[in-house]
Amino acid sequence: MRPAPLVPYLTALCLATMTVVALDAALASWPATVARPEGGTASATSTPGSTPGSAPGSTPESTPPEPRSVDTPPLAALRSAADLPPGRPFPQHGTGTWRVVPPPSAAGGTGFAYTVEVEDGVALPNGDDAFAAVVDHALRHPRGWSVRYAFRRVGGDVEPDLRIRLTSQQTARALCGFEMPFDTSCRVGSTVHLNTARWFRGAHTYDGDLRDYQVYAVNHEVGHFLGFGHEVCPVDGGPAPLMMQQTLSTDNDELAAITAGSDQGVVVVPDGKACEPNPWPSW
Numbered sequence: 001m002r003p004a005p006l007v008p009y010l011t012a013l014c015l016a017t018m019t020v021v022a023l024d025a026a027l028a029s030w031p032a033t034v035a036r037p038e039g040g041t042a043s044a045t046s047t048p049g050s051t052p053g054s055a056p057g058s059t060p061e062s063t064p065p066e067p068r069s070v071d072t073p074p075l076a077a078l079r080s081a082a083d084l085p086p087g088r089p090f091p092q093h094g095t096g097t098w099r100v101v102p103p104p105s106a107a108g109g110t111g112f113a114y115t116v117e118v119e120d121g122v123a124l125p126n127g128d129d130a131f132a133a134v135v136d137h138a139l140r141h142p143r144g145w146s147v148r149y150a151f152r153r154v155g156g157d158v159e160p161d162l163r164i165r166l167t168s169q170q171t172a173r174a175l176c177g178f179e180m181p182f183d184t185s186c187r188v189g190s191t192v193h194l195n196t197a198r199w200f201r202g203a204h205t206y207d208g209d210l211r212d213y214q215v216y217a218v219n220h221e222v223g224h225f226l227g228f229g230h231e232v233c234p235v236d237g238g239p240a241p242l243m244m245q246q247t248l249s250t251d252n253d254e255l256a257a258i259t260a261g262s263d264q265g266v267v268v269v270p271d272g273k274a275c276e277p278n279p280w281p282s283w
């Protein structure tokens with residue numbers, strides 16, 4: 001494969017679990033035909049359950065949050081819920097190029113061809129195949145996107161429709177943005193970047209269930225690739241929509257406070273509804 005240059009092509013930025021989602025108009029209709037963005041412009045389109053947003057790269061936190069009542073938790077406390085959980089060390093730096101993890105067998109069939117890639121300079125304690133196994137598990141699981149979409153893993157000798165990359169924290173910050181600021185994953189064009197910080201540490205919302213969080217991260221970002229935008233908690237006590245920014249919170253009140261002033265492609269109304277973590281799409 002051709003290594004991707006590490007340049008700030010922040011088109012259609014969407015934080016995996018919490019960043020801005022801007023869906024390319026063409027991508028929303030048929031992702032496989034959309035080339036990687038080349039320029040610095042971003043477009044946003046509406047998606048079911050979401051509100052169109054402006055270009056994510058142009059929406060710094062310039063708008064101060066609304067004044068809060070005295071019984072509202074301090075914003076700092078809410079934001080701490082979205083911080084990276086403590087835990088084991090993780091790779092922080094990479095070279096900005098990625099190696100393709102060879103698939104276990106020759107690709108066949110139909111559907112979106114995807115590669116699994118790891119940034120050069122990132123060493124995984126259990127090897128690249130362990131990362132690829134989680135990605136494959138998410139995309140092939142009967143509760144996942146495979147219900148409606150077909151995926152097939154390919155090697156570096158095939159130009160894929162989708163690249164799913166494990167990307168170091170610092171490279172991810174450059175490509176996904178770090179305005180809020182939280183470590184996030186994102187989808188840029190036809191490339192998903194899964195941030196090593198989150199891959200190794202997860203999110204507070206998943207309360208230590210790292211595997212479920214990893215599956216969530218894969219499915220959420222692939223959901224953006226498929227054309228889906230962010231959602232909010234619809235039913236108090238129910239499962240969080242896969243496309244909710246669960247890395248930040250599964251509570252609408254918290255999510256509204258955390259994302260205040262930052263366009264996430266969805267209007268989050270602090271309506272008191274709180275959902276349970278959920279890594280799968282709902283059908």
Ligand SMILES: [Zn+2]
Nearest residue numbers: 014015016017
């Ligand atoms: Zn997202």
